[in-house]
Amino acid sequence: MKTVEEFLPDSTRHTRIGFNFLLPEMESKSQQNIEKYGVDISTIREAQARIKSFIHRTPVLTSESLDNISGRKLFFKCECFQKGGAFKFRGACNAIFSLSDNEAAKGVTTHSSGNHAAALALAAKTRGVPAYVVIPKTAPTCKVENVIRYGGQIIWSEDSLQSREMTAAKVLEDTGAVLVHPYNDARIISGQGTISLELLEQAPHLDAIVVPISGGGLISGVALAAKSINPSLRVLAAEPSGANDAALSKAAGKIITLPETKTVADGLRAHLGNLTWSIVRDFVDDVIVVHDTEIIEAMKLCYEILKVAVEPSGAIGLAAVLSQHFQKCQAWRDCNRIGIILSGGNVDLGVLWHSFNR
Amino acid sequence: MKTVEEFLPDSTRHTRIGFNFLLPEMESKSQQNIEKYGVDISTIREAQARIKSFIHRTPVLTSESLDNISGRKLFFKCECFQKGGAFKFRGACNAIFSLSDNEAAKGVTTHSSGNHAAALALAAKTRGVPAYVVIPKTAPTCKVENVIRYGGQIIWSEDSLQSREMTAAKVLEDTGAVLVHPYNDARIISGQGTISLELLEQAPHLDAIVVPISGGGLISGVALAAKSINPSLRVLAAEPSGANDAALSKAAGKIITLPETKTVADGLRAHLGNLTWSIVRDFVDDVIVVHDTEIIEAMKLCYEILKVAVEPSGAIGLAAVLSQHFQKCQAWRDCNRIGIILSGGNVDLGVLWHSFNR
Numbered sequence: 001m002k003t004v005e006e007f008l009p010d011s012t013r014h015t016r017i018g019f020n021f022l023l024p025e026m027e028s029k030s031q032q033n034i035e036k037y038g039v040d041i042s043t044i045r046e047a048q049a050r051i052k053s054f055i056h057r058t059p060v061l062t063s064e065s066l067d068n069i070s071g072r073k074l075f076f077k078c079e080c081f082q083k084g085g086a087f088k089f090r091g092a093c094n095a096i097f098s099l100s101d102n103e104a105a106k107g108v109t110t111h112s113s114g115n116h117a118a119a120l121a122l123a124a125k126t127r128g129v130p131a132y133v134v135i136p137k138t139a140p141t142c143k144v145e146n147v148i149r150y151g152g153q154i155i156w157s158e159d160s161l162q163s164r165e166m167t168a169a170k171v172l173e174d175t176g177a178v179l180v181h182p183y184n185d186a187r188i189i190s191g192q193g194t195i196s197l198e199l200l201e202q203a204p205h206l207d208a209i210v211v212p213i214s215g216g217g218l219i220s221g222v223a224l225a226a227k228s229i230n231p232s233l234r235v236l237a238a239e240p241s242g243a244n245d246a247a248l249s250k251a252a253g254k255i256i257t258l259p260e261t262k263t264v265a266d267g268l269r270a271h272l273g274n275l276t277w278s279i280v281r282d283f284v285d286d287v288i289v290v291h292d293t294e295i296i297e298a299m300k301l302c303y304e305i306l307k308v309a310v311e312p313s314g315a316i317g318l319a320a321v322l323s324q325h326f327q328k329c330q331a332w333r334d335c336n337r338i339g340i341i342l343s344g345g346n347v348d349l350g351v352l353w354h355s356f357n358r
Numbered sequence: 359m360k361t362v363e364e365f366l367p368d369s370t371r372h373t374r375i376g377f378n379f380l381l382p383e384m385e386s387k388s389q390q391n392i393e394k395y396g397v398d399i400s401t402i403r404e405a406q407a408r409i410k411s412f413i414h415r416t417p418v419l420t421s422e423s424l425d426n427i428s429g430r431k432l433f434f435k436c437e438c439f440q441k442g443g444a445f446k447f448r449g450a451c452n453a454i455f456s457l458s459d460n461e462a463a464k465g466v467t468t469h470s471s472g473n474h475a476a477a478l479a480l481a482a483k484t485r486g487v488p489a490y491v492v493i494p495k496t497a498p499t500c501k502v503e504n505v506i507r508y509g510g511q512i513i514w515s516e517d518s519l520q521s522r523e524m525t526a527a528k529v530l531e532d533t534g535a536v537l538v539h540p541y542n543d544a545r546i547i548s549g550q551g552t553i554s555l556e557l558l559e560q561a562p563h564l565d566a567i568v569v570p571i572s573g574g575g576l577i578s579g580v581a582l583a584a585k586s587i588n589p590s591l592r593v594l595a596a597e598p599s600g601a602n603d604a605a606l607s608k609a610a611g612k613i614i615t616l617p618e619t620k621t622v623a624d625g626l627r628a629h630l631g632n633l634t635w636s637i638v639r640d641f642v643d644d645v646i647v648v649h650d651t652e653i654i655e656a657m658k659l660c661y662e663i664l665k666v667a668v669e670p671s672g673a674i675g676l677a678a679v680l681s682q683h684f685q686k687c688q689a690w691r692d693c694n695r696i697g698i699i700l701s702g703g704n705v706d707l708g709v710l711w712h713s714f715n716r
Contacts, residue, residue: 059417061439065507080665081419142662149423300707302667304500307438307703309665345665349658 033224037279038186041228044193044221047094051191054093054126056082060202060339065305070321073337075203077195080310080345084146086267087192087218087343088119088182094191095180096123104129107177111135111157111164114143115267115344116182121152132177134167136160140266142348183217184273193221199339200229208332209339210317213237213246213287214268216276218343223283234335237280237287238320240264240295245271246280247287264292267313267344286331288320295319299352302342311347318342391582395637396544399586402551402579405452409549412451412484414440418560418697423663428679431695433561435553438668438703442504444625445550445576445701446477446540452549453538454481462487465535469493469515469522472501473625473702474540479510490535492525494518498624500706541575542631551579557697558587566690567697568675571595571604571645572626574634576701581641592693595638595645596678598622598653603629604638605645622650625671625702644689646678653677657710660700669705676700 033040061076079087096108107130110120117133124131133152135144136159147154157167172179181188195218200206209226211219223235239246242263248256255277261269272280295312298319302310317340320326391398419434437445454466465488468478475491482489491510493502494517505512515525530537539546553576558564567584569577581593597604600621606614613635619627630638653670656677660668675698678684 056420059419061417062414064441078665083422085663085665303707304667305443307436307443307667309661309667349661 029228033228037220037224038275039189039193039221039224039279041225043186043190044197044225047090047187047190048194048197050097051090051093051194054083054097054123055090055194057198058082060199061306061308063306066301066318069301071327072321072335074318074321075199075206075337075339076306076308076318077199077202077339077341078308079195080308080314080342084115084119084122084150085344085346086115086119086314087195087341088115089122090194091185091188091191091217091221092116092119092123092180093126094194095185095187096120096127096129098187099178103178107132107175108180109134109168109171109175109177110180110182111168112182114139114146115346117152118143118146118150118346120180121147121150125151130175130177132171132175134164134171136164140346140348140351143346146346181273183215183220183270184275185217186275188217189221189224189276189279191221192218193225195341196222196225196229199341200226203337203339206233206337206339208234208236208335208337209341210236210238210288210320211341212265212268212313212316212343213239213280213284214243214313215270216246216272216280218341219284220276220279222341224279227283234285234332235283236320236326236332237284238316239287239289240268240316241289241291243269244287244289247289249277250281250284250287253281263295263312265295265312265316267311268316286329288323288325290316290319290323290325294323298322308342309345309347310342311344314342314344387586391586395578395582396633397547397551397579397582397637399583401544401548402555402583405448405545405548406552406555408455409448409451409552412441412455412481413448413552415556416440418557419664419666421664424659424676427659429685430679430693432676432679433557433564433695433697434664434666434676435557435560435697435699436666437553438666438672438700442473442477442480442508443702443704444473444477444672445553445699446473447480448552449543449546449549449575449579450474450477450481450538451484452552453543453545454478454485454487456545457536461536465489465533466538467492467526467529467533467535468538468540469526470540472497472504473704475510476501476504476508476704478538479505479508483509488533488535490529490533492522492529494522498704498706498709501704504704539631541573541578541628542633543575544633546575547579547582547634547637549579550576551583553699554580554583554587557699558584561695561697564591564695564697566592566594566693566695567699568594568596568646568678569699570623570626570671570674570701571597571638571642572601572671573628574604574630574638576699577642578634578637580699582637585641592643592690593641594678594684594690595642596674597645597647598626598674599647599649601627602645602647605647607635608639608642608645611639621653621670623653623669623671623674625669626674644687646681646683648674648677648681648683652681656680666700667703667705668700669702672700672702
């Protein structure tokens with residue numbers, strides 16, 4: 001196993017990324033955020049320094065054709081090109097490299113629908129520690145293959161959240177590994193937030209960022225970072241109608257969970273956690289709910305026009321921007337420059353084709 | 359119609375990009391090149407200044423998984439993200455913005471299997487002049503749709519080169535438009551060469567660049583630019599076995615044409631022209647011939663690992679690097695850092711799926 005110090009570039013060793021770039025009133029606001037949410041712009045900047053040398057700085061693509069179709073200027077942040085094929089590697093890397101050497105030595109474990117699992121396996125491999133991954137038997141083959149490719153040890157569970165959690169508890173007991181939750185974890189949220197730091201450098205002056213929502217780890221980090229840098233920037237969630245718990249939760253003012261979910265976007269079936277809920281409640285401006293047919297149509301546009309291979313969950317941001325809900329909403333009429341996070345690209349080509357031809 | 363001057367950024371107006379960055383012996387070499395080939399590093403740098411504000415500076419992606427599979431360090435220059443979905447827009451833009459206002463006013467015309475046609479239509483639209491495009495009836499639907507989307511006027515021909523050339527001649531007579539050949543044209547070659555200028559900035563210290571070869575416009579520009587900057591850099595062509603005229607030409611020391619071609623890479627069926635042949639003869643180190651099955655396999659890797667939607671012609675560079683020919687060849691054993699040009703991404707998803715399942 002390698003220690004954290006060995007991995008850090010010289011310039012970041014022993015250097016805490018502080019508040020010195022923030023105005024005094026922002027500093028105090030940031031302090032409030034960390035007390036309230038366990039995450040703030042400083043933990044996100046720390047995450048960036050910690051994971052920078054391990055992750056890809058993913059490119060931002062633009063397309064005049066898609067601008068014409070949407071009537072906006074779109075900036076696609078291509079996290080499908082991230083290591084492991086999804087944004088999840090950022091959070092996983094931050095979590096694993098936040099551990100002390102003693103903690104890390106026993107390894108890490110998680111239960112996940114796939115992308116987090118692969119990301120955690122890859123991050124663990126990068127640090128040279130074991131990853132025990134609980135995966136439901138129904139997970140897409142390509143996601144399971146990714147976990148195996150990255151050296152993760154797979155422990156199968158049933159599809160239910162309950163079975164996954166019980167299996168993970170057993171692994172914890174047997175190995176003494178550290179549980180790294182896919183989203184309800186401050187280290188994970190801080191890692192995902194590094195996307196905003198990059199995106200706002202690559203595409204300044206955005207009016208809004210549209211982000212897929214599932215458990216809320218991605219959007220929590222993205223929203224906290226983006227609004228700390230520019231409080232007037234809008235953050236909109238994109239959610240499938242067959243797993244619309246975030247929209248229902250926002251409407252009800254409390255976490256709502258669904259007895260079952262049904263969507264082509266297999267990565268978006270989780271529900272919010274207590275940590276992510278408080279951030280989504282306070283920082284997400286709206287949840288745009290789209291149907292599976294809209295997701296498939298957006299995915300097709302990503303392949304045919306943008307030339308990017310996304311998974312259904314990854315294409316939902318574009319689906320949201322093209323939806324009637326968004327296009328007709330007065331509140332977002334002035335959102336001209338829009339960042340869209342293409343969150344991942346892990347899809348079985350067979351499943352993809354089947355989706356296109358339903 | 360807009361004039362060239364209106365489009366030029368202030369800094370490039372009236373400024374000829376000269377040789378001042380070249381050493382004296384390189385300057386004299388460059389002068390020889392322009393006399394011999396009609397193209398040299400200075401015409402390529404001029405093209406860069408001319409087209410810079412119209413084209414995408416495409417990203418370079420890397421993948422540890424593909425590095426492991428190939429045993430090299432690979433740098434993928436993603437021209438599939440170029441406007442129009444292929445590198446062709448560079449050359450088309452350079453050709454059209456090289457015309458005088460009088461020449462441009464009557465429009466441009468070409469015959470092409472698709473990507474050049476779409477690119478020319480888009481470049482003509484950018485300058486506000488008409489584009490008359492002769493397209494064989496057998497061209498993939500998505501490529502035809504691109505031409506229409508970009509406002510090109512389509513004139514159908516039969517599939518044979520003869521029918522295409524005759525139809526184009528008729529268009530020339532009727533309209534007075536300027537013929538812009540897809541590859542055997544110094545302006546086109548100079549435009550495509552701008553890829554090397556970007557790539558060698560984005561991924562310095564490459565040992566080799568692998569480039570698809572068809573009519574030779576792309577590889578001619580890439581090779582001239584790359585070898586002017588670093589004469590020890592290797593430039594390798596990738597060609598399908600069912601259209602291996604470049605390999606045969608190199609072996610024979612003269613242009614060889616094939617009575618017919620048969621390959622899944624529909625963009626790679628043209629043969630060399632007199633201009634491109636002289637550059638390919640003098641600057642291309644080897645032609646790596648691959649089978650269609652290898653092209654399909656490489657395309658699959660691009661989708662599944664790199665998450666990039668390429669067309670078969672676009673994936674052939676990766677196929678070449680993974681081929682036995684390349685892997686076992688002593689001459690390229692020390693080529694560790696390899697640039698691969700993913701030349702385009704215009705593919706019907708239906709055709710794609712059919713290819714994957716043959």
